[in-house]
Amino acid sequence: MSTGEMLQWITVGSAVLMMLAILLQQRGASLGAGFGGSSELYTSRRGLDKNLFEATIVLAVVFVLSIVAGLLLPS
Numbered sequence: 001m002s003t004g005e006m007l008q009w010i011t012v013g014s015a016v017l018m019m020l021a022i023l024l025q026q027r028g029a030s031l032g033a034g035f036g037g038s039s040e041l042y043t044s045r046r047g048l049d050k051n052l053f054e055a056t057i058v059l060a061v062v063f064v065l066s067i068v069a070g071l072l073l074p075s
Helices: 003-027 047-072
Strands: none
Touching (some): 003 047
């Protein structure tokens, strides 16, 4: 497997996992919150919610870095 193919798999995998993480965060929200509205005041994240939030950030960084690496590395 070449470096380019591996970067493509990393990009696709991180994108799919990031979509799942985002959708899992929205599950507990009301319908209005899913479209940008807010149904509650600011609350601190705890437990699984905090871990899911941090995992989403890590996946987004991995996604962006894999795309940048794919652009910079010769094919």
